[in-house]
Amino acid sequence: MVSLADLDREKEVMTWCPGCGNFTILSALKKALVSLKVEPHNAVVVAGIGCSGHLPNWINIYGFGGLHGRTLPVASAIKLSNHKLTVIAQGGDGDGYSIGIGHFIHTARRNIDITYITHNNQIYGLTTGQTSPTSPRGTVTKFTPFGSLEDPLNPIALAITSGATFVARGFAGDLEQLTKLFQQAISHNGFALVDVLQPCVTFNRTNTFQWFRERVYKLDDGYDPTDKVAAYRKALEWGDRIPTGVFYRVKRRTYSEGLPQISKTPLVKQRIGNVDIVKLVKQFM
Amino acid sequence: MVSLADLDREKEVMTWCPGCGNFTILSALKKALVSLKVEPHNAVVVAGIGCSGHLPNWINIYGFGGLHGRTLPVASAIKLSNHKLTVIAQGGDGDGYSIGIGHFIHTARRNIDITYITHNNQIYGLTTGQTSPTSPRGTVTKFTPFGSLEDPLNPIALAITSGATFVARGFAGDLEQLTKLFQQAISHNGFALVDVLQPCVTFNRTNTFQWFRERVYKLDDGYDPTDKVAAYRKALEWGDRIPTGVFYRVKRRTYSEGLPQISKTPLVKQRIGNVDIVKLVKQFM
């Protein structure tokens, strides 16, 4: 049996600011993995660069801390190389929605069976405070002393548009719900986004825990996450009330399922010692 | 008075395949510019790399043929440098929706006042036939001999989601409508996408002029392009019937309008001969 303790790396000092929403995300992820009985050596987390990107140092599963914005191609390739692994990609809102947005959209439409967790703090944390694509218009930062001039992106609507087959929003102030969302996302067969509202207590003084607590509510049981237009309608809701939960869910063949060459044996397990190319050579003769 | 002849570059040999949809796009663009009385020296077209990318060689306005997928940043900067210019970006579906999709999304949300024309032939033309992000699943190409495994993107829905303020679809088989759409897009104050269904007669044997003629229809006068959810609904329509026309249109402050520093004089006209930095130097003393 896997326990939470198996996922710990107590030795390593955690460097997130006290009170940062990232702690909850890490806890929820550990709990979800444990509850799903994923063995540590069969899980891989791929991180970007950002405060969020430090996460793989503090969870005892395979980890790959890649480049800023490039989590998804790395994670996709790991999954295709060994689709028996549980593959999780995670990174910041800058990482995923600014520099990395192209990969987000294309990984979604590919429906590669990985879970993508975004630590959406509406700010660049690690670089000490610049606007991110989810910062509200008018946000004042070091880079935008006169207020940003851009409308924020809507990650939920973007995911739906791009073909993600599981689209959810969580809140780092609600460990229980977040854990459940991660469980569902990891269990989902296909590309799953969990966009997490993650207060940055140091650089985002607007979207605080308090601010979110006053606004978030859970999509209720009556909500039908298979209706795309309805999902769009919910996705557009942002302001006094902010819905959380699973916005959209649909079944579609995953990328791996379209590859007969790995239906029996994962790529990494196939032998390469003595590939026979005689037949091919003949073609050139 | 500007005439169509002013926009010609007869000397240059056109190298598109006979019958290619690109010819219509070029004609429509010229007609739109003439009808809007845009003087050739006040217009700039920024192209990507692809068959479509050859266009600036054959129209007598300022042209910039940049990199594959990078039309929009170049076009944006030209516009910000001199917002009196009419700036048009154009490129292929690979250029804009694959490698360049990040710029597409971010330029849209910035609402920079440029027109973006995509030559959407659902294939990579110049590289002699590979799938593009708009190729239907199962498309067989040199790169996907067993059929592509990815669902196509929906450029119209993506543009709406990203905050484009004018979103339209044209068809290279309808010069008149296309000209009108280009006129509207260029006149629109803000980021305008015209996604053009452009048959590639050489590498796309499925989505031919005939194929489209049997399917396209025009959004009628009763359609309200300011209703976002309705726009999504229309955007999702693709198959036996394919809507064309303006899907979505909304007013929003453009990026330039948020910049008081250019409200009087375009950046390029501001004098730089003798910038006074004495005050700033004092700060460091």
Add this chain to the structure above:
Amino acid sequence: MITNKLSWKIGGEAGFGIMTTGYIFSKACVRAGLNTFDFTEFPSLIRGGHNTYQVRVEDREVHSPVKSVDILVALNRQTIELHEQELTPGGAIIYDSSLELERKIRPDVKVFAVPFLDLAKKAGGERLMVNNVALGVSFALVDFDLKTLLKVIEETFKDKGKKVTELNKAAAKEGYDYMRQLKPEFGHRLRKAKTMNRMLISGNEAVALGALKAGCKFIAAYPMTPASGIFQFLAGYEREYGIIAKQTEDEIAAMNMVIGAGFAGVRSMTCTSGGGFSLMVEAVGLAGITETPAVIVEVQRPGPSTGMPTQTGQEDLRFILSSSQGEFPRVVIAPGDVDECFHETINAFNLAERYQIPVFILSDKHLGESRTTTKVFDTRKVRIDRGAVLSDAQLRRMKQFNRYEDTKTGVSPRSIPGQRHGIYTATSNEHGESGIITEESEDRVRMVDKRMRKMKFIEREMPKPHVYGSPHPEITLVCWGSTKGAAMEALTWLLRDHVKVNLLHLVYLNPFPSDQVKAALDDGQKILLIEGNATGQLGGLIRENTGIEIGHRLLKYDGRPIYPEEIYDKVKEVLRHG
């Protein structure tokens, strides 16, 4: 009468099958036991452009095309205008008699105006069959074996059904008969020879075949001329050979995927050209610091930027050598011919995994897309060496597994995700031996030293540069990569002229084989540097590493390959004047 020594060229409008036609000509020659080198030229346009396919045929091995042409088949006027001057005196021009020529053709060549379309129609075909008529006409002119030609035509079109095949054959036969009946007098002929076990293959195909043989299971790439052929080949065998060939959204994704797959324990690669590689540069450093094996094939074309997408050049050597911020070990291999393409690709995969580094294959359009005749690749000595991967048992026995253990060779045995006792975190940040981020001075220095130490060990086992020709040269030719072909040809010609000349050809460019290069060049002889770029990049590298400054240079950067004639002439000039 010259036997089995011919340079044949066909030219016509793009989009009308010139490429296939040239291929058939060449393949038929190879089937008949001859050796060929094929060379194509086409602009980066789909139609409206002008294409040529040139086949050099001999009964001995040929390493490069020559500038001169003995038979020119012109399907359009441009072919005559652009290439008439390339004809050897006494050569032949065969052109479509329906073309309206604006001026006389050179008096010193034989002219055959052939009613191509009429003949095609006579055979029951149409415009598209004209090329086959041209093949038949050409074969008749050199009195060559029609049967072999028809056989190759049959194989080529068999997928299109029997009817098409027969029509194509009939067209060729019609052309053949037409020319025979003219009883042309011509100074060249081709005869069957007995050479066996020959393949007609391009550099791109050889690299792909090498990758397959090396056990590459994953290729991620974004389409880019002239590298696409590699991906295309492997994509065709995805199912049969259990490979995943992933067309990505861009080159950034491709390179990051290669790293993901490498991290997960799968041999993986990408292929691209300079512009695409530019986008991979950041991830190359990621492979560097995470010590992830990766094979990157860069098929060069002339730059800067988009440059000339369908032409050739050798301009990216210095770029590849220093690409990405920071310092880390890498190997750069520039094969000189298709045989080296095959074997060095296998080496690349072995080196990448054994040293856990990015390894580059630096090719170019000329090498990548020109087909040439070569002996069937000898796979008997091929070994797959996956380097230090710990077994489950080994991992279990370890007190602590340190992924980046500081070892004598700098190589740290690794685990593969999924192994129970091999859990670790790789990171693009500097880290300690365990893999966890650190910014301590000592950790940093230890890791830099550990990584860079690999270079010493690679250098020791690296194949030495080849030296061909005279043992005591008065002049040494120096070149790298695909220029080998033309240099080998020129070498042969010069040796035949009793010039004391040799050739130093570099395949391994990093680590740089300083001692061997120095030894080869330190003999007081004249030295001629030959490169496909404007700045003499290898020349700079040689001076940087050996102190030797090369005085004579043949630098070509017009997008065309270097021809043996150019080298030959330059050597003569240097020996005369310099």
Add this chain to the structure above:
Amino acid sequence: MITNKLSWKIGGEAGFGIMTTGYIFSKACVRAGLNTFDFTEFPSLIRGGHNTYQVRVEDREVHSPVKSVDILVALNRQTIELHEQELTPGGAIIYDSSLELERKIRPDVKVFAVPFLDLAKKAGGERLMVNNVALGVSFALVDFDLKTLLKVIEETFKDKGKKVTELNKAAAKEGYDYMRQLKPEFGHRLRKAKTMNRMLISGNEAVALGALKAGCKFIAAYPMTPASGIFQFLAGYEREYGIIAKQTEDEIAAMNMVIGAGFAGVRSMTCTSGGGFSLMVEAVGLAGITETPAVIVEVQRPGPSTGMPTQTGQEDLRFILSSSQGEFPRVVIAPGDVDECFHETINAFNLAERYQIPVFILSDKHLGESRTTTKVFDTRKVRIDRGAVLSDAQLRRMKQFNRYEDTKTGVSPRSIPGQRHGIYTATSNEHGESGIITEESEDRVRMVDKRMRKMKFIEREMPKPHVYGSPHPEITLVCWGSTKGAAMEALTWLLRDHVKVNLLHLVYLNPFPSDQVKAALDDGQKILLIEGNATGQLGGLIRENTGIEIGHRLLKYDGRPIYPEEIYDKVKEVLRHG
């Protein structure tokens, strides 16, 4: 008693204002007429990390920090653990008396356990005021001018309101009084001096100021440590100076925007570090072939990949020199101090427009983020030269405007979009003089030659490398960029020791000043190469361009700047042994 020669350092947990505190200390010294060099260290973490700010103070010019510390102010235990060893004998350690120390402090230093929090509270403040207490204590210890300190505190906090300002001042005063009343005996003191017209400025700020002065109107960048300071500075003056500062979605967009603005006639720039620059590589070639002016500031940090984001290094020289496929002219400038940062940035803009090329400013974290005291920049000689831009009248008079006209210098006069008679198309493909795509051999060669020709003319007008020190040296130090500071310090010390030594410092690295370097190194003297990397990149460049191989090397790559002590020791060692 040592007057006006002090190395002061404060350390504490990240996120508690150490940076501001150090800045106040330094600024107060400058105001009092002294010279400082500030040096900060912090990990790439927001909290939980450990920060230090070190200020070296003298009454003569200082060019670099020193390793040794005379006063160490420790706000946390780590400061003591990590930095105690840096203290000079007789130095002082001031620490928070509430810290529980695990072991004794060195016996040869003076120890002051100060109840920081109590004092802060006494002044009416809280935890955050502790830093000001430390400032007061420090000033008292060196018997320095409290008034100046209070004035600088006031200026620093004035935006936060009167109350905060007064509290901060009170805290400083409390600390000052506390220490005065202890009547400490200490070997260092600071005294006001009369030097005037001094600024305290960092390299990043100096570059930004240079850009402003040069008429830069457009900066596009993506946040990246340690380059962000440049953007930040300019963003703050967007409105006042009529600039657009655009944070982009990534570095690819940033570089392409710079090119768009340059094409449109606006002086534009970007700033980034190695990883971000990796993503710009493709577009650098676009600037190259379209001949669009562009200024790129790369502020280096140690790689490869993410490496050590908040440390320093000089590892990207070769990368910058060869970045992007193909060959095209570029200028690479590595300023050595803040004055050069300012002036060379202006030069960069002039060169970029005059030669229509990308120009690089290669800085690093140490230069970019360390503040230093310098004379107020002399702007009297600053000239803005926009190069050959055709007027409307000139264009009208032309029969045909050829954007890429083949000229003697390689520079073709350009038009700006919006000019009636200047219409043309720029393209990333190879093109003819008019700008229209071509793949012809001659056009290609003409364009390559035309572009590369610029290098010759740039070389001719380029400032020569500086040589400082003895005219007939027995040893020459060679370095580039930010290493100048430490080398200048060491030079001063060595000259004081009567060592015959000089320093060759390179600011312009491309085109490479081969003749001058050769002349400076060809004297039979010993040569010591000093670089912040592991492979000796400048060393390679020197050998490549002059044939001179440098035998002695001081290479440092632990992420820390090179210290003058290290150079001094190495020189002594080389002179002794080697």
